[in-house]
Amino acid sequence: MRPPVTGLPDHEARRLLQVASGLDAVGVGLLEELEPDQEIRYQELIERRLAGEPLQYIEGTVQFGPVTVKVDxxxxxxxxxxxxxxxxxxxxxxxxxxxxxxxxxxxxxxxxxxxxxxxxxxxxxxxxxxxxxxxxxxxxxxxxxxxxxxxxxxxxxxxxxxxxxxxxxxxxxxxxxxxxxxxxxxxxxxxxxxxxxxxxxxxxxxxxxxxxxxxxxxxxxxxxxxxxxxxxxxxxxxxxxxxxxxxxxxxxxxxxxxxxx
Ligand SMILES: C[S@@+](CC[C@H](N)C(=O)[O-])C[C@H]1O[C@@H](n2cnc3c(N)ncnc32)[C@H](O)[C@@H]1O
Incomplete structure (x- = not known):
C-alpha cells in the first residue's frame, strides 16, 4: 500500500508503516490496508515523528556496519x-x-x-x-x-x-x-x-x-x-x-x- 498523506516524507512514512504493521518493506508494499489497531499505532508513530522525535528512536534499531544495534x-x-x-x-x-x-x-x-x-x-x-x-x-x-x-x-x-x-x-x-x-x-x-x-x-x-x-x-x-x-x-x-x-x-x-x- 502507499502510505496515506501524513506530512512526512514518503520514505519515512513507509518505515513507520513497517513499525506499525510489523511487516518488512516488501510486506508493506503488498498490504492493502491496515488493521484498525495497526492504524491507531501508525497514527501515534506519525505524531511522534511530526513532533520531532528521531526516526531511529521510533524504529528502535539501526544498522551499523554488519550489526544491528538497539537504540533509544x-x-x-x-x-x-x-x-x-x-x-x-x-x-x-x-x-x-x-x-x-x-x-x-x-x-x-x-x-x-x-x-x-x-x-x-x-x-x-x-x-x-x-x-x-x-x-x-x-x-x-x-x-x-x-x-x-x-x-x-x-x-x-x-x-x-x-x-x-x-x-x-x-x-x-x-x-x-x-x-x-x-x-x-x-x-x-x-x-x-x-x-x-x-x-x-x-x-x-x-x-x-x-x-x-x-x-x-x-x-x-x-x-x-x-x-x-x-x-x-x-x-x-x-x-x-x-x-x-x-x-x-x-x-x-x-x-x-x-x-x-
Ligand atoms: C558521541 S557519544 C558516542 C556514542 C557511541 N560510541 C557512538 O559512536 O554512537 C559519546 C559518549 O561518551 C560518553 N561520555 C561523555 N563524557 C564521558 C567521559 N568523561 N568519560 C566516558 N564517557 C563519556 C557519553 O555518555 C556518550 O555515550
Whole structure:
C-alpha cells in the first residue's frame, strides 16, 4: 500500500508503516490496508515523528556496519561517519588474536564494540562510558558477547594493567561546543552528555590526547571522531601519535587516525 498523506516524507512514512504493521518493506508494499489497531499505532508513530522525535528512536534499531544495534534515548544514535571510522579502524588493525586489546571509549549504545567484536571475535574488547543509561543500553546490545563493559571517566574506567598495551583505541567522544546551535531533533532528544564537551568543544579531546599515549602501545592505533572544524586542533593535541585527519564520505575532515610512534 502507499502510505496515506501524513506530512512526512514518503520514505519515512513507509518505515513507520513497517513499525506499525510489523511487516518488512516488501510486506508493506503488498498490504492493502491496515488493521484498525495497526492504524491507531501508525497514527501515534506519525505524531511522534511530526513532533520531532528521531526516526531511529521510533524504529528502535539501526544498522551499523554488519550489526544491528538497539537504540533509544539513553544513548546517541550511531551515525554514518562513525561507521566509516569503524571501517578504517578495522582496515588499519587488519587482524587480531586473543592477545589483541581493543578499547572503545565513550561506547554509548555499544555500537562500535559490537561491530569491532564482530570483526575481531578473538580480541579482548573493552567498552567504557561514564553514563549509566548508556551503559545499560550497551549491556543489552552486547549481551552474550565476550566484551568487557566498564563504567568511568575516560581512562579511569580501565584497569591500570592495560596501560601501554592497547592495540586499537577508538573513541567517538562528545566534541560539540555548548555554544553550538544544534537542530532541535538532536538537542531535544539525544543525551547532552553524549554531545556537548564544554564551552569550546575540544575539552574531552584535550583530556583524551593527554592520556592516550600512556595507554596505547608503540605501533598501536588510535581512531577518534572529531567535528569538521576541529582537524587542526586535533592534530595539535594528539602530538603523541603520528596522525592524519581523514575525510568522511562527504569530504569533511571527521576522523583522526593515529599510530603511536
Ligand atoms: C558521541 S557519544 C558516542 C556514542 C557511541 N560510541 C557512538 O559512536 O554512537 C559519546 C559518549 O561518551 C560518553 N561520555 C561523555 N563524557 C564521558 C567521559 N568523561 N568519560 C566516558 N564517557 C563519556 C557519553 O555518555 C556518550 O555515550
Amino acid at each position: 534515548p539513553r544513548a546517541l544514535i550511531p551515525r554514518p561517519e562513525t561507521e566509516l571510522l569503524w571501517e578504517r579502524a578495522v582496515q588499519a588493525l587488519g587482524s587480531a588474536g586473543s592477545d589483541t586489546v581493543i578499547v572503545d571509549m565513550c561506547t554509548g549504545s555499544g555500537n562500535l564494540s559490537l561491530a569491532l567484536h564482530h570483526a575481531f571475535p578473538e580480541a579482548a574488547v573493552f567498552a567504557t562510558d561514564i553514563d549509566s543509561g548508556a551503559l545499560a543500553l550497551a549491556e543489552e546490545n552486547l549481551a552474550g558477547k565476550d566484551v568487557t563493559i566498564l563504567a568511568g571517566d575516560l581512562f579511569a574506567a580501565l584497569p591500570p594493567a592495560l596501560q601501554g598495551s592497547i592495540d586499537l583505541l577508538v573513541v567517538n567522544p562528545p566534541y560539540v561546543s555548548e555554544r553550538a546551535d544544534l537542530p532541535d531533533e538532536v538537542d531535544k532528544h539525544e543525551p547532552h552528555q553524549a554531545l556537548y564537551a564544554g564551552a569550546n568543544g575540544d575539552e574531552v579531546l584535550a583530556r583524551l590526547a593527554a592520556e592516550a599515549p600512556g595507554w596505547v602501545k608503540p605501533g598501536g592505533w588510535l581512531f577518534v571522531e572529531i567535528g569538521e572544524d576541529q582537524a587542526e586542533r586535533a592534530l595539535e593535541l594528539f602530538h603523541g601519535f603520528d596522525c592524519e585527519v581523514q575525510p568522511d564520505l562527504a569530504g569533511r575532515p571527521r576522523i583522526l587516525a593515529g599510530r603511536r610512534s
